[in-house]
Amino acid sequence: MIPELFAQKSITQDERMQWWRDARFGMFIHWGLYCIPAGEWKGKEIPGIGEWIMKRALIPVAEYRELAKQFNPVKFNAHDFVATAKNAGMKYLTITAKHHEGFAMFKSNASKYNIVNATPYGKDVIKALADECHKQGIKLCFYYSQSRDWNEPNGLDNDWDFPAQRDFQKYLDEKVKPQLTELLTNYGPIGLIWFDTPMTISKEQAQSLKDLVRKLQPECIISGRIGGGIEPDYASTGDNAVPATIIPGDWETPATLNDTWGYKKNDNNWKPAEDVTRLLFDIASKGGNYLLNVGPNSEGLIPEASVKILSKVGDWMKINGECIYGSKASPFTVEFPWGNITQKPGKLYLGIFDWPKNGLEIEGLKTKIKKIYLLSDKTRKAIPFKETYDKTFDHHRLKIDLPSVAPDKVLSVVAMDVEGEPQVEEAICQQADGQVYLPGVLAKSMKGDKAVKLNFSSRGGGADNWTDPSTTLTWTFKVEKPGVYKTDIVTSEKGSAESPTWQGDHLVKVSANGQEFQTKIVADQKVYNQRSHYWSKIFSNGGTLKFDKPGTYTLTLAPVQFSQGKLGFTFREIYLVPAI
Ligand code: JFZ
Numbered sequence: 001m002i003p004e005l006f007a008q009k010s011i012t013q014d015e016r017m018q019w020w021r022d023a024r025f026g027m028f029i030h031w032g033l034y035c036i037p038a039g040e041w042k043g044k045e046i047p048g049i050g051e052w053i054m055k056r057a058l059i060p061v062a063e064y065r066e067l068a069k070q071f072n073p074v075k076f077n078a079h080d081f082v083a084t085a086k087n088a089g090m091k092y093l094t095i096t097a098k099h100h101e102g103f104a105m106f107k108s109n110a111s112k113y114n115i116v117n118a119t120p121y122g123k124d125v126i127k128a129l130a131d132e133c134h135k136q137g138i139k140l141c142f143y144y145s146q147s148r149d150w151n152e153p154n155g156l157d158n159d160w161d162f163p164a165q166r167d168f169q170k171y172l173d174e175k176v177k178p179q180l181t182e183l184l185t186n187y188g189p190i191g192l193i194w195f196d197t198p199m200t201i202s203k204e205q206a207q208s209l210k211d212l213v214r215k216l217q218p219e220c221i222i223s224g225r226i227g228g229g230i231e232p233d234y235a236s237t238g239d240n241a242v243p244a245t246i247i248p249g250d251w252e253t254p255a256t257l258n259d260t261w262g263y264k265k266n267d268n269n270w271k272p273a274e275d276v277t278r279l280l281f282d283i284a285s286k287g288g289n290y291l292l293n294v295g296p297n298s299e300g301l302i303p304e305a306s307v308k309i310l311s312k313v314g315d316w317m318k319i320n321g322e323c324i325y326g327s328k329a330s331p332f333t334v335e336f337p338w339g340n341i342t343q344k345p346g347k348l349y350l351g352i353f354d355w356p357k358n359g360l361e362i363e364g365l366k367t368k369i370k371k372i373y374l375l376s377d378k379t380r381k382a383i384p385f386k387e388t389y390d391k392t393f394d395h396h397r398l399k400i401d402l403p404s405v406a407p408d409k410v411l412s413v414v415a416m417d418v419e420g421e422p423q424v425e426e427a428i429c430q431q432a433d434g435q436v437y438l439p440g441v442l443a444k445s446m447k448g449d450k451a452v453k454l455n456f457s458s459r460g461g462g463a464d465n466w467t468d469p470s471t472t473l474t475w476t477f478k479v480e481k482p483g484v485y486k487t488d489i490v491t492s493e494k495g496s497a498e499s500p501t502w503q504g505d506h507l508v509k510v511s512a513n514g515q516e517f518q519t520k521i522v523a524d525q526k527v528y529n530q531r532s533h534y535w536s537k538i539f540s541n542g543g544t545l546k547f548d549k550p551g552t553y554t555l556t557l558a559p560v561q562f563s564q565g566k567l568g569f570t571f572r573e574i575y576l577v578p579a580i
Contacts, residue, residue, distance in 0.1 A: 011218050016233065017250055019139060019191065020221055022326040023091035024284050025317075028143070028254060028293035029081070030261035031125075032099045033067040036298045039264030048498065050295065051262030054101050054150050058160045061151055068103065071119040076300025078128035082136045084294075084302055088310035089317030089324070092139035094194050094291060097126060097183055099143070099262070102151025106186075110178035113151060125300075130187040139191035142183050146176050146209060147199040147227065156199050172205055177212055184216035192220060198227020206230040224252070234289075237458060240497050242279060242532045243286055244461025244572060245441040246329040252289040255279070257306050259497065263295035270305050273312035274410045275530055278339075280313065280324065281351040281411055282531050285340035287329030319376050320413045323349035331422040332364075334439050335531065337431075339411070348422055349375065350414040353530070355406030360414075361432035362398040364425035367418045372400055375413035383414070393480060393550065396425060427552065428477035436477055436485070436576040438555060443473035460492030460500075460535025462570030469559035473571075476554050479547040485576040487542035489557075491521060492572045493535040500535050503570065505563035510542055510574075512555035517543030521569070537572060544579055 034051045041057040048056045054064050085093050098104045104114035106126035116124050126142075133140040149155025153162040154171035184190055193213055198206065206228025213220050224236030234250035237243060242253055257276070258267045276292065283290045294306045317324065323342050327349070330341035338360065339353040348367075352360070372383040384401040406412045430436050440463055441456050447470050454471065455464040487510060495501035506521045525539040547553055555574070562569055 013233070016219055016221060020092070020234070020289065021250065023139070024289050024324050024327065025088075025090045025280060026092040026094060026139075026141070026252075026289060026291045027085040027088070027090045028261070028291045029093065029095040029296065030099065030143075030263075030293055031105060031296045032096055032101055032262060033064070033071060033103050034099070034101060035263040035296060036067050036070055038297065039260070039266055045266065049262065050260040050264040050267070051096075051099050051101070053262075055157070055160075061158070061161045064101065065113065065118075065151070068113065068118040069120065071115070071298065072121045073125070073296070073298060073300025074121070076125060076128075076296070078125070078132040079136075081129060081296075081302065082132040082138050084307055084310060086136055086138055088314040089321055090138070090292070090310075091325075092141055092191050093129070093133060094141040094143055094192065095126065095129060097142040097144050098149075098179065100145045100148040100150055100157065100197070102145075102149040102155065104179060106183065108179055108182055110175055110182065126183075126187060134188055140187065140189075141191040141194060141221075143194040143196065144176075144180060144183065145197065146172075146195050147201050148197050149175070168200075169205070172208070176209070180209065180212055181216065184213065184220065190217055190220050192223055192233075194223040195226040195232075198225055201227040203228040203230060237288070240532075240534055241458045242283060242461065243288075243457045244335065244439065244492075245456055246286045246333050247288065247457055249287075250289075251287070252291050253279075253283050254291045254293070256293045256497075257309055261293050261295055263297045263303070265297075268305070270309060271533060273309045275533060276309060277313050277316050277410050278351075278353055278530055279533070281342070282335070282340050284324050284327050285330045285342045285351065316408070316410065319408075320411070323351065323375060323413050323415070331367075331424050333442055334437065337435075337437075343422060346417060346419075348416040348418055350416070352406070352412045352414060353410075355412060356402065357404060359402050360400045362400070363429035363431055364396060364427075365398050366396050366423040366425060367420065369398065370417040370419060372414060372416045374403075374407050375415045376407045393478065394425075395429065395478065395480070428475060430478060430480050434481055434578040436479065437573060438475045438477065438576070439573040440473060440571050443475050443557075445471055445473050447471050456572070459494045460529055460532045460537065460570070460572070462492030462494060462535075462572045463568070464494075465568055466571060467562060467566075467568035469562050469569075472556055472558040474554055474556045475574075476552060478550075478552050480550050481578065482547055482549050484544050484546050484579040486544055486579045488575040488577060489519070489521060489540045489542050490572045490575065491538045491540065491570045492529070492532070493538065494567055494570050495535075497534040501567060502538055503563060503565040503567040504538070504540070506569050507560040507562075508569075509558045509560050510545075510555065511558070512545050513547055513553050515545055518560060519543060542574075545576065 107116035107124045108114040148157040150158040221233045224232045327342035373380045493500040519542040521540045527537045
């Protein structure tokens, strides 16, 4: 057991989270017996994520367990795994110690169904990884499926083998707690425990797991999916889900490189390294961590395609890592069409996806800029810029004279030395191209005269569960260039990554500056969202609005009637686009 003295060491939440906040980028590893069937069972391709094959194909426990006798990943090399993560710029590694299938990838006295006792391989891969992680300075973390266990009559969710009657507490006491104790005792300091799919775990049960982790390793972080309503140390978004905006507090997006977590031989739908790099920056600019998955195969190798993508991301990180590690969310709440912003004390970093040909204008930044340069430029040559303030309009504008060619086609970083904490204007500003961007997250949402909160935190960044048509959104914004504007009402797809869905046909009313129109939400244009990959943006063209003189205006979006369906109105933003 752990000596009392160690167990009682007290630590503040900020201290506990510090390494994780600095890290920003980690490797997820889904590795278990499911890598042997690799998405195929008895010659048939099984749809869905690879590590769910046991449930998707309703494989009886007795048959599935036979896989252990074949598991012999002789090409596994702990050094290479950790080096792949490190070379990509990742600072931590979270490996499935036990996934829903119930098989332990470590030596366990609590269950002989583990890699040391039940396979010809016979070696503890977790131990090898622990040693390498400690050697190479990468934090080792464990994923542990605390509720679902398809191998155990008392674990949750195997209803094809086991009777409905279960003693879940017995499973927690006899498998989960002893295994967590092993994981937190035998492998040195553990960065975090990633619990998952809590299902019906009770508050007391979840609390007892949290207490156990705290007792054994007070510094160990507890992830978002512990369940039972128990406060985790940070939140997890839905899988692959990138929010549309800054989320306060600590959070992480767990994401795949193709469409599965556990290895599937026929899944070659790899995300381009470009998208992954941009997602990394975008997630950091919203204040989150990116936990990016690889699924090693039955020989013990990380797929070549994954290694290649990660090494490209690593090339970018070697030049630009400064804008990611230890960074905080953008001082602006919203995404920009050209990219996004991260910050550190005295610095702002503009991550530019789409390099402008004629320089970049930032609207509404009040901070004094001392110097601007490209992060990729070792000489840090100063880039010319001009900050102006329009008194009558109370508006700050920064014009940066960027070179005409992007230093990096994927994502160029412009660094700015700034004076003091960055401050931005409260009012929404018209962008240099004349567009006014009204994101849901910046709206005041009201139900009658009561303020209500809509969430824009999951999947494609559209409103979650907006099914109450009596909620209205209002924005206040400045128009500098009078004229007629077209409106685009943007919603987002939602649902699972495998089959995103969308719901239209809502009737809404838009009013501004004494004008109003009603419009039906239809899919006029579907636009790939590189920030959320699976869930596209859907543009619905609304009516036109006239703003006849420069000034401050308000616009209200009021649902008239929602169509039938469970997604509701997945509203994301409105664009006002100058009509020429
Ligand atoms: C879970 C697992 O079932 C899956 O196998 C994988 O390990 C993944 C990382 O986590 O799946 C989930 C859990 C939660 C959500 C989506 C998939 N969610 O909250 O959107």
